[in-house]
Amino acid sequence: MSTHVPQEQDESNVDAGESRPRSSHQDRRLQDKADRAERNKQESEERAGEDEETVEIKVFRYDPEVEGKQEPRFDTFQVPFEKGMTVLDTVMYARDHYDSSLTFRHSCRQAICGSDAFFINGRQRLGCQTQIAELDTPVRIEPLPHQEVVKDLVVDMDSFYEQMEAVEPYFQTNEAPDDELAEQRQNRENREKIKMGTRCIWCASCMSSCNIAAGDDQYLGPAPISMAYRFAMDEREGEDMQDHRLRIIEQEHGVWRCQTQFSCTNVCPKDIPLTEHIQELKREAVKKNLKFW
Amino acid sequence: MHEHDVLVVGAGGAGLRAAIAAHEEGADVALVTKLHPVRSHTGAAEGGINAALRDGDSWEDHAYDTMKGSDYLGDAPAIETLCQDSPKETIQLEHWGMPFSREEDGRVSQRPFGGLSFPRTTYAGAETGHHLLHTLYQQVVKRGITVYDEWYVSRLAVTEDPDPEKRECHGVVAFDVQTGEVAGFRARNGVILATGGPGQVFDHTTNAVSNTGDGPAMAYRAGVPMEDMEFIQFHPTTLPSTGVLISEGVRGEGGILYNEKGERFMFEHGYASNSGELASRDVVARAELTEVNEGRGVDDEYVHLDMRHLGEERIIDRLENILHLAGDFEGVDGLVEPMPVKPGQHYAMGGIETDENGETLVSGLYAVGECACVSVHGSNRLGGNALPELIVFGARAGRHASGTDLGEAIIETGKTEDTEIGEVDTPVAPGAIHAGDTDEDAVADGGDPRSEGAGVIPEPNEVVERALKAENRRIDHLMEKDEGIQQAELREKLQKTMTRNVNVFRTEEGLKQALRDIREVREQYQDVYVDDPSRTFNTDLQQTIEMRNLIDTAEAITLGALARDEFRGAHWRQEYQERRDEKWLKHTLLSWNNGTPELWYKPVILEGEDKTYEPKIRSY
Numbered sequence: 001m002s003t004h005v006p007q008e009q010d011e012s013n014v015d016a017g018e019s020r021p022r023s024s025h026q027d028r029r030l031q032d033k034a035d036r037a038e039r040n041k042q043e044s045e046e047r048a049g050e051d052e053e054t055v056e057i058k059v060f061r062y063d064p065e066v067e068g069k070q071e072p073r074f075d076t077f078q079v080p081f082e083k084g085m086t087v088l089d090t091v092m093y094a095r096d097h098y099d100s101s102l103t104f105r106h107s108c109r110q111a112i113c114g115s116d117a118f119f120i121n122g123r124q125r126l127g128c129q130t131q132i133a134e135l136d137t138p139v140r141i142e143p144l145p146h147q148e149v150v151k152d153l154v155v156d157m158d159s160f161y162e163q164m165e166a167v168e169p170y171f172q173t174n175e176a177p178d179d180e181l182a183e184q185r186q187n188r189e190n191r192e193k194i195k196m197g198t199r200c201i202w203c204a205s206c207m208s209s210c211n212i213a214a215g216d217d218q219y220l221g222p223a224p225i226s227m228a229y230r231f232a233m234d235e236r237e238g239e240d241m242q243d244h245r246l247r248i249i250e251q252e253h254g255v256w257r258c259q260t261q262f263s264c265t266n267v268c269p270k271d272i273p274l275t276e277h278i279q280e281l282k283r284e285a286v287k288k289n290l291k292f293w
Numbered sequence: 294m295h296e297h298d299v300l301v302v303g304a305g306g307a308g309l310r311a312a313i314a315a316h317e318e319g320a321d322v323a324l325v326t327k328l329h330p331v332r333s334h335t336g337a338a339e340g341g342i343n344a345a346l347r348d349g350d351s352w353e354d355h356a357y358d359t360m361k362g363s364d365y366l367g368d369a370p371a372i373e374t375l376c377q378d379s380p381k382e383t384i385q386l387e388h389w390g391m392p393f394s395r396e397e398d399g400r401v402s403q404r405p406f407g408g409l410s411f412p413r414t415t416y417a418g419a420e421t422g423h424h425l426l427h428t429l430y431q432q433v434v435k436r437g438i439t440v441y442d443e444w445y446v447s448r449l450a451v452t453e454d455p456d457p458e459k460r461e462c463h464g465v466v467a468f469d470v471q472t473g474e475v476a477g478f479r480a481r482n483g484v485i486l487a488t489g490g491p492g493q494v495f496d497h498t499t500n501a502v503s504n505t506g507d508g509p510a511m512a513y514r515a516g517v518p519m520e521d522m523e524f525i526q527f528h529p530t531t532l533p534s535t536g537v538l539i540s541e542g543v544r545g546e547g548g549i550l551y552n553e554k555g556e557r558f559m560f561e562h563g564y565a566s567n568s569g570e571l572a573s574r575d576v577v578a579r580a581e582l583t584e585v586n587e588g589r590g591v592d593d594e595y596v597h598l599d600m601r602h603l604g605e606e607r608i609i610d611r612l613e614n615i616l617h618l619a620g621d622f623e624g625v626d627g628l629v630e631p632m633p634v635k636p637g638q639h640y641a642m643g644g645i646e647t648d649e650n651g652e653t654l655v656s657g658l659y660a661v662g663e664c665a666c667v668s669v670h671g672s673n674r675l676g677g678n679a680l681p682e683l684i685v686f687g688a689r690a691g692r693h694a695s696g697t698d699l700g701e702a703i704i705e706t707g708k709t710e711d712t713e714i715g716e717v718d719t720p721v722a723p724g725a726i727h728a729g730d731t732d733e734d735a736v737a738d739g740g741d742p743r744s745e746g747a748g749v750i751p752e753p754n755e756v757v758e759r760a761l762k763a764e765n766r767r768i769d770h771l772m773e774k775d776e777g778i779q780q781a782e783l784r785e786k787l788q789k790t791m792t793r794n795v796n797v798f799r800t801e802e803g804l805k806q807a808l809r810d811i812r813e814v815r816e817q818y819q820d821v822y823v824d825d826p827s828r829t830f831n832t833d834l835q836q837t838i839e840m841r842n843l844i845d846t847a848e849a850i851t852l853g854a855l856a857r858d859e860f861r862g863a864h865w866r867q868e869y870q871e872r873r874d875e876k877w878l879k880h881t882l883l884s885w886n887n888g889t890p891e892l893w894y895k896p897v898i899l900e901g902e903d904k905t906y907e908p909k910i911r912s913y
Contacts, residue, residue: 063827063829064829065827065828065829066826066827069827083534084534084535084622084623084624095781096781096785097781099824100779100780100781100823100824100825100833101824101825101826101827101831101833103825103830103831103832104832105332106502107328107332107334107501107502107503108332108334108336108337108501108502109501109502109535109536109537110337110535110537110538110618110622111617111618111621112336112337112420112423113328113331113332113333113334113336113337113501114331114332115328115329115332129621129622131621131624150471150829150830151827151829151830152830154830157329161329165434168435169431169434170389170390170431170432170434170435171389171390171428171431172435173390176388177388180381180384180385181346181380181381181384182384183384183387183399183400183401184387184388185395185398185399185400186395186399187395187399188395188396188397188399191392191393191394191395194392195392195418198392198424198427199420199423201331201336201423202329202331231390234390236390237390
């Protein structure tokens, strides 16, 4: 299995907040849950035999806290198919109709919040942007590989956010006009150059698909480097700041780790040419005679 | 207990802007948000930011357009503040690096939008909200502002005075979604609610799944009035199968609406003979549904929005995101075929009653953005006026909560001598089932926010401790209950009745039916339980608590709609086809009085700084 499930749970994670001994009602509920799951399975199998068109999904399940879910497994659900249905629609249906403990992040349903990146049929994709009709069935839905799993399809995003913040992802300029109503002009070509880099929705698909990032947790990684590109190439920041930014990305675990495998570019749901951005930063670093590894 | 000067609840555009403003004033500020900030729904805004930036335009013209667009239900002091502050707030974003679209001379681009007398909508492609959200978050990172992300605020810590005007807010209670830890958060200066819209009360909406009206519902139960809740904006162009938004920018750039017969109905059927597709949103939404209802809709459901004639180059330059949305979510290539569109719930004009400094009637409690009603949109919001609202009033609330003197507010909150008590004939008793009660069922219900220990005025820390205790009791109750009903079933029922009965076209019987259904859902909610026994990332628990907020919000919307027997802005009533200024030039207010919604009114303020806005017939 490609997904990394932490083997040892630290105390605070298992018994978060106040300490709660497992009560008998919790055991009973788990038993009820198992019974219900069995009934649902039968029901969905009967459903599959009926005229109604259904789609079978296999969803990765894991919860460090609940006995019976500590061992990772896949649950199968039959979901009534409708034209235009997305992967997110199917997991929402399964949660709302079969098992309310099925856990995943999602919010906007229109490919802009970046919270529902999953590993769908062996590839990083946004659940809401992926049409069921375009996939082989049964559809296999897993959490993003190479990230620690918190529960079911939810992965720990902290290290991703840390890497994003390591490249100083904020505009820095000394040249903004003093006049609060005057723009700092930017020509259209320059805006066009940075445009794709500004489209990142922080979904972490690229990081999850990158072999280098998987083996080197200090590697800045595709999304953070592309974010650095967006600022380094913005003419409004000025020469000195560009040097500063290039120094950040040319460090040992920076752009030189990239082996141009293009997996980040291939999976990006916003079509950002991540590999190209990384290569261009390498060229800039060489041109500026910065040390490289 | 966590402690800060200012707590901002929610980290979309308004929350982030408020936090930055508070930080600039030297306050120790923290954001508490149920999503990570970049996941916030501001990111889904597409169109742009209205700001009078150019020669030939003025804030006064922007204010006039906004007042007309509001159908004379906006308050002039708030609208004038919006229009005066928007240019500098917009350029502030530019100075923070926001990648706006650019003119040949390098200045930011502007385009026409519905209801505007000047092309003053400043934009960044068709993804302005995404860039605004990320630019603001970048500034939060730069300043090192504390962010508690994936912490769900589920209760306000408010003192328990019987008179809501004497209550004080000292903090909030939230739980860490990832671990289940429940904690108190004390705010020394103030709590700013910036929790966004309540679109999830409807089932066909452009709103994110997270938009559950948490802020308004919590404030309402703590005694803060909800204002103008009946005014819900239905956006004319959403994709039929998902509710995904197709920006007004498409019409701004010249996109055309056709019915099934290929008629350009906005003109040909006389809905807006001058402005056509660029009439304001309420007008276009009704026109589309009228076409469908009269048998001229495509597939009896929607109309066509055509942008092919704009040419590939212009589409890619200004509307590229629309091509992706239509392709991904509807399977339509906007370059070679028209896009199917129909109206969908989009925006709540009403919300938590505030003044133009963002303050509510409960001291120490502020509200900004879509969850608030400072009353800049009145009964219909103009496209491009939501994003300036976020940054203008976000910044003001952040400053005010940090102690900066913004001058006394002109808009008064709470009841005054002008208050008029309202009455509405409801088919069922609205409001809580176990008002002020402390038995187990009331606990499931969220209970009375002030239920713990009456009498003495407690220390601020104790107020937070009591709220924490009450919230722990509610959560334990929901978690320990073994059987009953689950929130998903209730949510679906609520959303269905709202979409059927409280939509673009409203009838008295439909509104009454919605109230009956909401009551039934409220009763069933007494029996709600959380099936997931885990404390780790328990979205079942979170959604169950959100569900209670949806019930209160839906009820307030419907009650307001039933009470207002006129046709104004987005609020269309079959039985009343005229705007009735002599009776209805006033705001609807609902107060949660010991569990029972109380209806009252306050007059609209039409006097601006140096002129009065005279209500006129609204034609486009």
